[in-house]
Amino acid sequence: MQILMLLLFIALPVLLSWPLGSFMTAVMNPSLNSSDGSLAILLRKTGGSILQREQDWKGYLISMLFFNAIMFGAVILMLALQQMLPLNPDGKGPLEASLIFNTAASFVTNTNLQHYAGEVSMSYFSQLFALTWLQFVSAATGISCFTALARSLAGSTLVGNFYRDLLRSTLFILLPLSIVVALLLVAGGVPMTFEGAAAAKTLEGAIQTIARGPVAAMVAIKQLGTNGGGFFGPNSTHPCENPSFLTNYIECISIPLIAMATVWMFGRITGRMRHAAVIFSVMLLLLILKSGIALNLESAPAMAFKGLPIESVSNLEGKELRFGPSGTAAMWAAVTTATSNGSVNCMHDSLNPLTGLVPLAGMWLNVIFGGVGVGFINMFIFIIVGVFICGMMVGRTPEYCARKVETHEMKLALLALLVHPLLILVGTALFASTSWGAGTVLNKGAHGFSEILYEFSSAAANNGSGFEGLGDGTVPWNVATGLVMLLGRFIPIILPLAIAGSMAAKKPVPETTGTLRIDTPLFAVVILGSVLLIGALLFMPVAVLGPVADYLSTSLQ
């Protein structure tokens, strides 16, 4: 059963990622001399002459930051003024300032940590033109920066044009895919309407207000663009976001699809398909491991059932039974935190304590396919560190993609490596030791600690899922996670691109049998080792104090 589940939910996106990778390469990197195809011609002409200017990595990053800053500002304005703007049939009122900051930061960083419930607070205008819009362009920002990284590592010092890449990835990748998924979801029963909430008369004769709106469009891009921010507060547990087993399946396999395809795209752009396959297999192995553990742990009953006659059932607390067995929730929890998606189809707070470690571990590593584009960018840092240490062991100055890895690159790589644990650990420590966090947890002890830890991990990893059980709608939470999201998004994009840029400027080194091979199973071991040893070691103490202690203290009771 569990193996079938793994196959069902992982094999299909893996298969689809291959053709999608080719398609994305053709769209993002149309070969200039291809005489065939109107698509290639169309792509070359996209955006006119301004967008044809090739940028180096610095120019590219400046454009990226500029664009994102403008979007950030614009969305803050839209949210602040939503009560005056159109498409507000239910008359949603103004939002609190720190929530506006948090929400804008959350969506501009592809995180979609939601400290609000969409159906309560957001107008349709805000949902569509502020949030869904950012879901597209934040995902496109990730894909674009990733493409620039790949071009850099392919050896070119000019890495493309940010605006052109943004346009291409939005128009030709995200939009068509979203339309396909949205149509499938509509067919599956997800609403797509501009009408206000419906009023229904229940069997008991009471009047129930059923929130609805342009849901399918937002759900499609939230899944595909590893955004995770749902139309409704309960995200994909809500029947209008995710009505059935089938929609659940479609949504779940949409999560890792583009992130998987980017790995193949990397292979095509750099001409190193075997290397891409090695990275893909490491990510896939970690995903299977993570999903397998989650499936296994969730098949055990909740602790509350211990000793009771119903102890034989799997953990059903916080799960939607219309999706099928509890494994569908475990599977989703694993995939949504492997990638930086963060949408949920069950209550993560109700997962068995050790299962709770699975999403956390995914967010700590943040390289198991990861967010669209940025997952690979994060992996690049681990590759550089692994290459540096293991490259020395073959007796040469370490090299990656035919470029030497030296002091400057290592300086930047270590900085990039430090940002993620810094944001999580310092944030958690600050909030756990003060009333800002300790006063907002619903549970005491290890479980409450996990709730704080999860919130910061989710923000730093730009994941956006919530462990919940946390009163996170406060000003300190809004401001802190907002800052963490912004830092956790842009620093890990800027530094790797700077590394790749500095490598591209170097003279290529010929590859011989004395060179560290990056396309062998042994190199997969190297990457796996550096991800697990360096990535995991940093979070081992908090893992023990949170979920592990939670498990141990409940199981010993």
Added chain:
Amino acid sequence: MMNNLNSINPESVQESLPGKKERRRARNASIFEGSLVSAAIVQSFRMLNPVIMAKNPVMFITEVGAVLTTAITVYDLSLNKPGLIYNLAVLIVLWVTVLFSNFAESLAEARGKAQADSLKRTRQNTAANKFRDGKVTQVNSDELKEGDFVVVSVGELIPGDGEVVEGVAMVDESAITGESAPVVRDAGGDRSGVVGGTRVISDRIIVKITVAAGNSFLDRMIALVEGAVRQKTPNELALTVTLAGLTLAFLMVTGTLWPIGRYFGITLSVPTLVALLVCLIPTTIGALLSAIGLAGMDRALSANVLAKSGKAVELAGDIDTLLLDKTGTITMGNRQATSFIPLNDVDSRYLARVAMESSFSDETPEGRSIVILGESILESETPPETSTAEVIPFSAQTRLSGLDFPDGRKLRKGSSDAVKKYILDQGGTIPGELQAIVDVVSRKGMTPLVVADGNRALGVIELSDVLKPGITDRFKRLRSMGLRVVMVTGDNPLTAAEIARQSGVDDFIAEAKPEDKLLYIRTEQQKGRLVAMMGDGTNDAPALAQADIGVAMNSGTQAAKEAGNMVDLDSDPTKLIEIIEIGKQLLMTRGALTTFSIANDVAKYFAIIPAMFLLAIPGLRVLNIMQLSTPGSAILAALIFNAIIIPMLIPIAIKGVKYRPLGAEALLRKNLLVYGVGGVLVPFVGIKLIDMMLSITGLF
């Protein structure tokens, strides 16, 4: 011949003489030799000075932790708080960790000093006969300046590095090279370079001092191995940055545990947090990093190679292309004349006579072998009279030699194209069959020398050369390491191709003139390859300067030595291979110990984390998979393991990890298995053992 045989295996090079023998002994002596150890211990305390420690971020943090723990222990003592023994134990182990690190570096330095001392002995002040305006004045050698001239006679020491400008002498260089046979040094040629501290054993020469006292190659090398002018090499710097980054990361991990502990109602003791921090940060590699670098320089010196910088030794590991001279490196180098092949209309005895005549003044083994062969053919015939003739010496440019008689008769022998050009210049013609003979000889892998009398070609001398035993295997291994071997030879392309095929080199430069080498190096470098070469003559200097690793032979000219970035005291052309291995081993040792250091953290976590939080979360005892007796002993055991692993790994740091000439994939697999997997497993055993011993004491 025996020397050439031996030089294939550097370990078996003659060891009969004091200088080298001493250095070899210094290298092979047990690493913890008494006198060195005591010097190193004293030095390790001196290095506790935080200004010195700050250069090594990992150990600096450890020292700060030790100071902090000491302060807290004293403070706690004043308040009569419990836990004194535990705090005291942590404090001692922390300081010992810092001292072990200092000891590793001091020991490597002391070994370098011991090496340097034996070299320095040749540098002692000697009297010098300064020669100026025809007058000789006695001065001290350390007063000599660049450009001074000195006269050195039989039995005297040469006072400084320089070039012979007048005279010929036999020089005993054994003090530097360990080679017993004296060498000839004469003015003008490629053998004009002399080294200070060597002894003239015949004749009298005038030497122009080219390097001021205290500034010579040797002085620089001595400073390098002593650690006096040590600069971090590029890779060492990159690794230091990496280790500093990891240290910062673990500082964050442990630093945040204190406030997090408060959430759980635990106040973690600072000594315990410092213990965790010091266990997690890569102290093992941090402590041994300097020692590894110093030991690399030391190994180069043991191989009798003087490097201008540590960077050069490190760079040697990256070499892609190796330019090797055929003669003496690939072949035995003493080519023997095996037959004379006359043209159709030439009497074979006439050819033999001319070949002999043109070789009388040729003192090379080839020249002598031609005379011997000639004598065996001509038997009793009286040898021709050549004393009145002018000798035209061989040069790399003209590639021919011969005699000009006073009566206008000119004899020439040399490479076929050079002699052919000579004949044409003299107004002669080239008979068609000459090329056929030359080709036949060449295809056999032998060297044809064409003999001419005036503008008339007489025939061909066939010189045969023998590959050095084991050279093909050696090239095979070099190729598996990813190196391209290029043979450089003055032979014609056909001969070169045949020798290249037999020996298995990747490419060859035939009929090589010095500028061909330079051109070849530039082309290789344009492809991104790093090139190493060895040379001796002045005309090698541009190529030596262009090459990424240019090793000048000690016997070579000063110009060559200045152009290169290393000098081989043995003047052994196979030394390049050894240099590359030293460079590779240096990097491998760093990588292996870094991996080991990081892998160790897994076991340390399992020892410390349950121990730290056991009181608040009793369930954590299941994580105590090593069954360590008490929290105190668990933390101490991890910390003690972390400290004693440093001296235990000093031998690996100093000798270098075992190097085998394998491809990258095989090397990585082996090292990952030993230092990665081993690094995860070893501390589990070590910590358990230490814990058992600690619990026996009953204190913890």
